[in-house]
Amino acid sequence: MISSIQILAFLFILVTLAAAADLYKVLDVDRSASEQDIKKAYKRLSRRYHPDKNKDPGAEDKFVEIAHAYEVLSDSEKRQIYDRYGEEGLKAHEDGHQASNPFDMFSNFFGQRSQQQTRRGPTSMTEFEVQLSDIYTGANIDFMIKKQILCDHCRGSGAASDGDIHTCSGCGGSGMKIVKQQIFPGMFAQTQTTCNECSGRGKVIKKVCPHCGGSKVVDHTAHYTLEVEPGMPEGHQVVFEGEGDESPDWEAGDVVLRVRSRKDRGGWRRKETSLYWKETIGIDEALLGFDRNLTHLDGHVVRLRRTGVTQPGFVQKIEEEGMPIHEHRGSFGDLFVEYNVVLPMELSPKTKRKLMEAFVGMEGSSHPSGDEL
Ligand SMILES: [Zn+2]
Ligand SMILES: [Zn+2]
Structure with a gap:
């Protein structure tokens, strides 16, 4: 009897230890990750491990773990508590609160996105040639992509400062103008047109951002590492989610690399x-x-x-x-x-x-x- 209780206690400790995996590691992000990074990581991993799609044993546990990590790290208050006091601190904080259902969270996350109809930026597809020997052994290959990112000075507003964004005086911020036209003496027709002063945005910028010249985006060279897995099939697609051109008007699309072996001079x-x-x-x-x-x-x-x-x-x-x-x-x-x-x-x-x-x-x-x- 005693020994079986001891074993149970031991197992319990093991389970607790296993559950306390570092939440940042679970989402595969740095401790300094931005909200955006955390969101992206959740998007990528929760899809990959969703039990509807992934039938591997352990995928469901992983999915639940990912949901928990996202729940904590996407909430700035919980994240602070976790950073300071770890899981124990969170437990004390959440005492009495109902834990979220990871499946509801998943459908909320993706459901809301489709309701909002977020426009997605273009996906770029690139043929990427590597040495056949790299596909044989597996390799990490660094590469660069020139792309547009949101201007870090104005964070995509295009204005020199927040104070330089004014409500359009031509339309009062509605983006539309009512134009009165006389069609007969004494007879007027009203037509609604897009405001010509703000192009329908409702806002005008008095002083443009000196960094991007008001274009809201700047050119940037981004560095990535392509992980070539041993035996990757020809034309295998590796997706870098959300790494396409950025714009305030859309959510960045993906960068997709199609991996192929270079015609080998060695005769293979x-x-x-x-x-x-x-x-x-x-x-x-x-x-x-x-x-x-x-x-x-x-x-x-x-x-x-x-x-x-x-x-x-x-x-x-x-x-x-x-x-x-x-x-x-x-x-x-x-x-x-x-x-x-x-x-x-x-x-x-x-x-x-x-x-x-x-x-x-x-x-x-x-x-x-x-x-x-
Ligand atoms: Zn206007
Ligand atoms: Zn700017």
């Missing part, structure tokens, strides 16, 4: 999980057999060995020496080695005579005689 060819290599051998090797070393994409050596005759164009299959199979750690496709046979440009009379002697004695030789000798 890839088709899905198979690799192809052409090896050139001499006539002696084609006839007598050989033992050669082939240096693979990551530098390891594959032994190419044959005894007996190798026909030109013969393809040798070497299992498990192809490309890694994406998302199946430790599994590989096959390697196909095609043999080219090169003949010597000319033979010395002595070699010629010796070959004659050899071939005359050979069974099934199609050129049995040597008349000219």
Whole structure:
């Protein structure tokens, strides 16, 4: 009895420890992450782990964990408490409060977005070529993107300061103007048109932002790292969510990279999980057999060995020496080695005579005689 209670207590401690994973780590953000970063991270991760979509065992627990982290970190009061006092402080704070349902939270988050009909900026699609060896081994590749970001001086308003944004005097802020037109003597028609002084915005800027010249956005070079996973299929799309051009008029679209292997000068060819290599051998090797070393994409050596005759164009299959199979750690496709046979440009009379002697004695030789000798 006692021992089972002890085990239970021990398990309880384990469970508590597991639950207290760092909330910033759960959302994969820095402690200095902005509200926007936290929102983006939640958007990305909650979709990925939603049990409707992700059937992996543990996905639901992860989903609940993500929802909890977002609930805390998106609320500035709770976040402050968490930063200072950790989970314990939060528990004390939330005592008696009903914890949110992670599924309601998810549908609220995405539901509200669709109700608001937030316009999304354009998604940019870029073909991104990497070395085949990088796809073989996996690699992190740094790259830059030139894009527009909200001006950090005016935060996208286009005005030098908040005091320089005034309600339009032409329309009183409505963005519309009523124009009275006389169509007959004594008879007027009223038409409503977009205010020409503010272009319908209802606000005018008296002094434009000196940093962006009133355009609200500035050019920026952003740095990213592309994680090339071993065996990534050709054309695999890697999405950098919300990293497209920024504008005050829309929510930034995505940057999508389509990853492809560069046409390799080294002679390797890839088709899905198979690799192809052409090896050139001499006539002696084609006839007598050989033992050669082939240096693979990551530098390891594959032994190419044959005894007996190798026909030109013969393809040798070497299992498990192809490309890694994406998302199946430790599994590989096959390697196909095609043999080219090169003949010597000319033979010395002595070699010629010796070959004659050899071939005359050979069974099934199609050129049995040597008349000219
Ligand atoms: Zn106006
Ligand atoms: Zn500006």
